[in-house]
Amino acid sequence: MLEELNEEQMYKDMGEEGFTALVAAFYRNVREDDLIGPMYPNDDWEGSEERLRDFLLFRFGGVTRYIEKRGHPRLRRRHFPFPVDSAARDRWVKLMRAAMDETNVPDPHYQTLLGFFAHVANFLRNQPDSAE
Numbered sequence: 001m002l003e004e005l006n007e008e009q010m011y012k013d014m015g016e017e018g019f020t021a022l023v024a025a026f027y028r029n030v031r032e033d034d035l036i037g038p039m040y041p042n043d044d045w046e047g048s049e050e051r052l053r054d055f056l057l058f059r060f061g062g063v064t065r066y067i068e069k070r071g072h073p074r075l076r077r078r079h080f081p082f083p084v085d086s087a088a089r090d091r092w093v094k095l096m097r098a099a100m101d102e103t104n105v106p107d108p109h110y111q112t113l114l115g116f117f118a119h120v121a122n123f124l125r126n127q128p129d130s131a132e
């Protein structure tokens with residue numbers, strides 16, 4: 001309950017502009033990244049940005065554009081083609097945290113989002129970690 005209120009307030013405080021700025025900053029970081037950058041299609045950064053932004057607007061704001069365009073998120077299935085091990089998970093979260101810093105996501109939304117991203121990124125792991 002408390003969490004739901006928090007999410008509603010997050011959407012009110014950040015607005016579509018806040019999520020758009022966050023995701024744009026995130027993909028600027030991803031594009032430069034040696035580990036996860038190469039996993040993304042290099043000719044569709046705008047599309048990637050739109051899908052993640054719309055997903056977050058759906059998850060936190062109830063805006064249904066993502067569902068209308070892509071259907072049920074099925075994130076685990078949609079990430080099967082990409083090798084997500086702990087290193088990829090940690091890198092994704094690190095780049096997202098940098099984007100949250102860059103775009104000044106305020107508390108308590110910063111903590112709520114970070115917890116959400118860390119949880120989903122861990123759930124998306126689909127590879128054993130490479131041997132030491």
Ligand code: HEM
Binds near residue numbers: 049052055090116117
């Ligand atoms: C754990 C490390 C992760 C890696 C390596 C990764 C990588 C990718 C790649 C390569 C794509 C395909 C490009 C695209 O269609 O945009 C993608 C799509 C997507 N990812 Fe991730 N991702 C990760 C974590 C996450 C997390 C934590 C979330 C959400 C909180 C997320 C949400 C999405 C969404 C919404 C899409 C588009 C799905 C669609 O509609 O096709 N990803 N991801």
